Amino acid sequence: MPRNVMACVTQQKTCERLIRKAAEINKKEKGSLYVIHVTKDENFFLGNTHEGEALEYLFGISKLFGANLHVVKSNDVIKSIADFSKNNNVGIIVIGESPEPAENKFHMELQKMLNNVDIRIIPQPEK
Numbered sequence: 001m002p003r004n005v006m007a008c009v010t011q012q013k014t015c016e017r018l019i020r021k022a023a024e025i026n027k028k029e030k031g032s033l034y035v036i037h038v039t040k041d042e043n044f045f046l047g048n049t050h051e052g053e054a055l056e057y058l059f060g061i062s063k064l065f066g067a068n069l070h071v072v073k074s075n076d077v078i079k080s081i082a083d084f085s086k087n088n089n090v091g092i093i094v095i096g097e098s099p100e101p102a103e104n105k106f107h108m109e110l111q112k113m114l115n116n117v118d119i120r121i122i123p124q125p126e127k
Contacts, residue, residue, distance in 0.1 A: 003091030003118075004031040008081055009069075011037065011054045014125060015096065016061050021122050022094040023065035029092065033067040036084055038077045078106065082113040092118045099124055 007022035009015035019035055026033040037055065055071070062069040074080040085093060093114070095107065111119055 002031040003029045004034065004089050005029055005092045005094065006034040006036060006085060006088070006090045007067075007094045008096075009035060009037050009058055010096075011039070011058075013054050013057050015058055017125060018094050018096055018122055019058065019061050019065060019067070021120075022092075023067070025092055025094065025120070026065075031091065032088070033065060034084070034088055034090065035062040035067045035069045036072060036081060037069065038072045038074055038080045040073075040075055040077075078109050078113065081110060085114055085117060090117060092120060094120050094122060097121050097123045
């Protein structure tokens with residue numbers, strides 16, 4: 001049975017690796033591919049040239065793999081990702097490894113909300 005796959009991205013061009021990995025997984029799963037970026041309500045990313053440019057770039061990469069980039073404004077990032085996942089029957093979520101070990105609690109909190117979803121953490125790229 002096909003499973004839907006979702007990549008969670010930030011407004012950085014390096015998140016292309018997450019979209020590519022999600023697309024690679026989705027090729028085997030044969031489900032739908034989603035890409036999501038959650039921005040806090042107070043962030044005005046469209047007014048920031050650098051962030052807007054990065055999101056435009058990621059939008060293009062998403063399209064290349066047959067996915068749409070969904071941008072959600074919310075102050076509760078984890079709940080927004082969990083809700084989107086549930087609403088779109090996502091079975092596998094691809095996230096990037098945090099450079100800060102303390103921030104890896106994001107993965108644990110998300111897993112608690114989505115205990116039946118396979119969350120795959122992609123390591124930081126080598127510098």
